[in-house]
Amino acid sequence: MKLIFEQSVAGRRGVKLPVSDVPAKSALPQQYLRVKPAQLPEVSELDVVRHFTRLSQRNFSVDANFYPLGSCTMKYNPKFTEKVAGMSGFADLHPLLPQLKGGEKYAQGALEVLFECERWLCEITGMKAYTMQPLAGAHGELTGIMLMAAYHKAKGNKNKKYVIVPDSAHGTNPASAAVAGYSIISVPSDKRGVMDLEKLKAVLTDEVAGLMMTCPDTHGVFNPQIDEIARLIHSVDGIMYYDGANLNAILGRARPGDLGFDVVHLNLHKTFATPHGGGGPGSGPVGVGEKLERFLPISRVIRRQDGKYALDYDHSDSIGYIASFYGAFGIILRAYAYMLILGKEGLRQTADHAVLNANYLLYRLKPYYQVAFDRVCMHECLFSAAKLAEKGVHAIDIAKFLIDRNIHPPTVYFPLTVKEAIMIEPTETESKATLDEFAEAMIEAVALARSTPDVFHSFPLKMPISRPDEVKAAREMNVNFFARPDAR
Secondary structure (H helix, E strand, O other), X not given: OHHHHHHHHXXXXXXXXXXXXXXXXXXXXXXXXXXXXXXXXXXXXXXXXXXXXXXXXXXXXXXXXXXXXXXXXXXXXXXXXXXXXXXXXXXXXXXXXHHOOOHHHHOHHHHHHHHHHHHHHHHHHOOOEEEOOOOOHHHHHHHHHHHHHHHHHHHOXXXXXXXXXXXXXXXXXXXXXXXXXXXXXXXXXXXXXXXOHHHHHHHOOOOEEEEEEOOOOOOOOOOOOHHHHHHHHXXXXXXXXXXXXXXXXXXXXXXXXHHOOOEEEEOHHHHOOOOOOOOOOOOOOEEEOHHHHHHOOOOEEEEOOOOOXXXXXXXXXXXXXXXXXXXXXXXXXXXXXXXXXXXXXXXHHHHHHHHHHHXXXXXXXXXXXXXXXXXXXXXXXXXXXXXXXXXXXXXXXHHHHHHOOOEOOOEEOOOOOOOOEEEEOOOOOOOHHHHHHHHHHHHHHHHHHHHOHHHHHHOOOOXXXXXXXXXXXXXXXXXXXXXXXXXX
């Protein structure tokens, strides 16, 4: 790193460093080193500020744009939670402090947050206990499957080989189960958009370790036979796994534990309004029923008889550590603050408004787009652009059109069960005025597709980058797109 710094300083001073002068044991491979100084302009602070402010204005974000990204719950993050997360009593704590001798007394507030947040999540989901460690939803999935495997190992269930996953599941579900060593059985959906019960029965054997599913599912539909599904899985001593990505739809109205689920992962960024996107931060706490509690990761936060909080490592059946320290503490803190300010009634209202908003868009757009499953939806509504595709306008074209209207596109081409899928999740934080603006843009897209479909192949027209060849871009990624040709 010292060499890189010296080269950087030399470049800024206009000193040319020939390749021959670079030591052989450089921190970077030879082909990645500059042969002449970078062409950096001398500019004022004002120019720098304006440059980066303009760049930031080119970004899509929830603070600036409607973000109806189906299945991801991209809702507004209240700013007061950022203030809470930035409080010095939390932000300045060293993560090793609770493990040092006598250090726990200086981290009581943070430990209490972890303990109380766990208790809230248990009440919300009907679970017995939680681990707050997993750092993302997929990380939580893997943790949950490891708990499932630990349960079967402890019972001597050596023949458990399969995990059942509906065809409408998030792609991480089968991936997580496969990483944990299980083979996947996919069960198709029926015409109502829920997992086909008879086809589930046909593949159910004593070799099934468990079932992973969302409820409501990625079709935006609540499965009315969930209690029967749980009974069937439990009849072969299988574990019911709840993918909590869609908990936003039933928050305060139904608890996964009461529906028959044994293990739950939550996406705090989806349900409890913490930052989401850009590769992080994330948080995927995992809750379990009583029969899986002894396998939870260590350490666990406990409240002693004297009312003080401490870390507990005395769990011989634990699957061990899942992540360093105690999870994404800043994200957990934001979620806890969000739950505290809303309370029981406020949390229930978030689900009510999310479902109301989705159904409002469903009925506004129903005359213009094919409805994938024509029934009352939950938190998201699912359409198909298949008829428009016959005119040469595909779901991806609708998405590009919306970008020019300063609206982030909804999810397209997922779930894979619906041809030319357009999945819309408005969330509870959007106003009717915003929903109407979006609906009008979607209706305008249909009218334009019918009159001049060829124009869609040029959208977006107002962005710095217009219409790239996405297949070529994926295969031949150019990370230096904005670099000067003589930069090296």
